[in-house]
Amino acid sequence: MSPLYCAAVDLGATSGRVIVGTWSDHQLTTTEVHRFPNAIFSLGQHDYWNITSLWAEVRTGLTKAAASLPKGATLSSVGVDTWGVDHALLNDEGRLVFPTHAYRDARTQAGLNSLLNTRAALARIYAATGIPAVFFNSSFQLAETVASNPAITDLATRCLFLPDYFNYLLSGKMTNGFAIASTTQLLDVHGDDWSREALDYFRVPPTWLTKPVKTGSKLGRVKGLPELAKTTVVAVPGHDTTCAYDAMPAAPEGGDIFLSSGTWSLVGFENDAPILGPEALAARVANDRTGRGEYRPLVNVIGLWLLERTLDAFPSRPTKDREWRALIKAAATLPAPKCLIDVADPAFANPKSMKAAIDAHLKARKAKPPRELAGYMRLICDSLGQGHADVIQRFQEFSGKTFHRVLMVGGGAKNRLLCQATANASGLPVHAFQLEGSAIGNLANQLIALKAVKNLAAFRASLSQQLKPTVYTPAG
Structure with missing residues (x-):
């Protein structure tokens, strides 16, 4: 059988990439053909994405x-995944109006x-959507847009979330992905369409959205x-985290907790039902959905954003792999910090200086800040672990499940200090995989749509034969 070629457009908050997947003899090989930076830019008091540049x-x-x-080969399909929640508002002609x-x-x-x-409203919206109230949610963004710019309801006729928007630019078809x-x-956390209760509360025009x-x-x-011209645009799970989870070589019998580690650490698992109720709301459990409809309860932990922003305060920041390895090695030789930082502290969301925010957090706990970059590296990795x-402990309590191992992908999977800290703190072995998780999951769903692969379980079984994880066992 001839090889099948697909392209994954994988857009992250700090970089984007286009990766070609080749499916041949039940194996997937990937080639990165283009990588480019991405960044938030500020204009006045607000932050934006350069959509024009991303499309180019x-x-x-x-x-x-x-x-x-x-020679003679063609791309059978292309799929797009991006970070979550951000969106584009368009008119009937497909032009951006905001x-x-x-x-x-x-x-x-x-x-x-x-x-x-407003406790009653908070509980009601969580029961309706299964998503906790977090500052970045699309709901709050759209509510602010409508409140601050009332005329937008006359100008805009469609809301496309970012993977939907790039799918539209590619195919000419406006859809919302599930x-x-x-x-x-x-x-609606219990269905497959929008929650009218949530739309009404946030005053989002229902006509802006179509059934996903x-x-x-x-x-x-x-x-x-x-x-x-012969390439088909396939709706893959548009959320990059969902794609990354689909790339996890999970055991078919279950028992795996998933960790996608990058700017955010997204800790979750696959389940047949949502995790709801007051305790889940307090723990900020987000009941995200797979592209097929199942549930993927997870919790957002701030992640390596802590390190990325702390590096801004140090002129001699690492840029090459060997420099990163040297920094991680130096951090690993330091004694464990006596006081960890609370990675759930909202002060770390987007401070002007992350180092200053960490220092203030430690001083409030009567602890001394580190003296050098390696000290911050050790502190951040241990705190994230x-x-x-x-989160893993709470999920075991909420679900009644017992997890046996942590499957870890993303940039953090390359950081042995972070992997070991996670294993030590959780008491579970961490299986770290060196793969572009979002792109792999993107490609997997294209192959399933093209009927080259039967289903996700079959893809995972094939992928597990190709991968050799680095396993970190809990110390002691």
Whole structure:
């Protein structure tokens, strides 16, 4: 059978990439053909994404993807995943009518505080959507947009979340994807359509949204790129975390907890039902959905954003792999910090100086800040490890499940100090995989849609034969 070629457009908050997947003899090989930076930019008092630049990079990457194939071969499909919650507002002609804000923009704080201070409404919205009140939610963003710019309800006719928007630019078809819809705090946790109660509370026009499509839907051929004229746009799970979870070589009998470690640490597991109730709400359990409809309860832990921003305070920050390895090795030789930081502290969301925020947090606990970068590395890794362990413990209590191992992907899986800290704190072995989890899961869902692979379980079984994880066992 001839090889099958697919392209994954995988957009993250700090970088994007286009990766070609080749499926041959029941094995997937990947080739990164284009990588580019991405960043939030500030204008006045607000934060935005440069959507025009991102689209230009996507086009460049797909052109390179087509050019990378053997002579006579074509890309069978393309799928897009991005970070969650952010969106584009369009008119009937598909033109943007409002700038695309970045999720870290502080404009949502008033709406967030209002909901948090109204217990009955907070419980009601959580029961309806299964998503906790967090400042970055699409619900709060859209509510602020409508409140601050009332005329937008006359200008905008559709709301497309970012993977939906890039799918539209590629295919010309406007749809809302199911997985990305579940990140918004607007989807009905018990169904497959939008929650009217949530839409009414946040005053989001229902006409802006259409019933979400499930993963595997074929949206049409690529338009505007002649070299991809025969390429089908497939709706993959638009949320990059959902794609990363699909790439996990999970045991078919269960027992795995998943950790996608990057800017955010997303700790969760797959379940047949949502995790709801007052305790789940207090723990900020988000009942995200897979693209197929199952539940993926998870908790957002702030993640390596702590380290990324702390590095800003040090002129000699590592840039090469060997420099990173040297920093991690130096941090590992230091004694364990006597006082960890609480990674759930909202002060770490987007401070002007992360180092100053950490120092103030420690001083409030009567602890001394580290003296050097290696000390901050050790402190952050140990604190994140404890944060991961706390979430795992709560999930075992809420679900009645017993987890046997942690499957870890993402940039953090390359950090042996973080992996070991997670194993030590949780008491579970950590299986760290070196793979582009979001892109792999993106490609897996394309292959299933093309009927090259039977289902996700079959893909995971095949992938597990190819991967060799680094296993970190709990110390002591």
